[in-house]
Amino acid sequence: MIDISSKTNEHFRRWSDLSSARGIKKHQEFILMGEKLISEFLANPSFKIKAEIIHEDLKPLTTSLKGTRVPLFKLPKALFNEIDVVGTHYNLLVLEPKEIEVLSTDKSPKGLEVVCPLGDPSNLGALARSAMAFGASKILLTEESCNPYHPKAIKASAGAMLKLPIFKIGKLADFLQGNDQDFVLDMKGENVAKFPWPNDLRLVIGEEGPGFSGIKGLKKLSVPSEGVESLNATVAASIALFCYANRKK
Known part of the structure; x- marks a missing residue:
């Protein structure tokens, strides 16, 4: 697990960009948010998982995935909430979009x-x-x-x-x-x-x-x-x- 505490961290800055279409296109990543959506996705993952983001009150979800090792990042709640733009207060998955x-x-x-x-x-x-x-x-x-x-x-x-x-x-x-x-x-x-x-x-x-x-x-x-x-x-x-x-x- 990697702890991030600063807004200047390269990962945090990149994830902050993913709330815009320009950022998604630039970094070739998007964030999946919401307990129900993530539960359904993890039951049958159809996109490459680049990272999981949590805060101190959340438990990792991807550690139970067989044959897959997903980088895990922990943020303070204040920074986490800046990434969680939909306001789910739940684990976030960073995914790689498919070529359209x-x-x-x-x-x-x-x-x-x-x-x-x-x-x-x-x-x-x-x-x-x-x-x-x-x-x-x-x-x-x-x-x-x-x-x-x-x-x-x-x-x-x-x-x-x-x-x-x-x-x-x-x-x-x-x-x-x-x-x-x-x-x-x-x-x-x-x-x-x-x-x-x-x-x-x-x-x-x-x-x-x-x-x-x-x-x-x-x-x-x-x-x-x-x-x-x-x-x-x-x-x-x-x-x-x-x-x-x-x-x-």
Whole structure:
């Protein structure tokens, strides 16, 4: 076990960076936080564990892993809480992210593929949670998307972000170029509850604010609402995913 007591320590400084997408990309590490998420992960580890971080009131969790020796670090509570940005007050695992492959979009979709240009980590995580719950086959991230390993994204996804297949596809505008199996979720379009959902398609979620402004020739689906101009993008997407899951097969 390595004791760290100073903010100038290189490990502490690196972990402090991991609360941002830039830091995750730079160091190629992210932190898994939360008792339930960590318990599920340790039952079937799917990422390389780089370190475990504890404070004086916590007991190590990784020492029982067979065939794996994980570096263990202990921090004073004050420093620990600075790393524990989600406020779990539980052991932290430093993991190595997986390389996100580029998906060739000239291939036809298999199942429901959800295209996510969402820049807010909490929104992306919540959408991934719904995508897993309602049977999406994969998540496709555009250049506009936030980092899927951001702690807020992982927390909001309830771990779905670590389980769903994730690919990247480049800029959203470049992607939306006349594919018959791409449908965008917009304020105006065919009612998702009445739409004859095919088994295989790509559902494109619009980022709140810009949406799909300036892009023509799109096939649109919508979630009708009353009393409000529009729904939160993640809420609307979850309703659409539910309709897909309950389609007539």
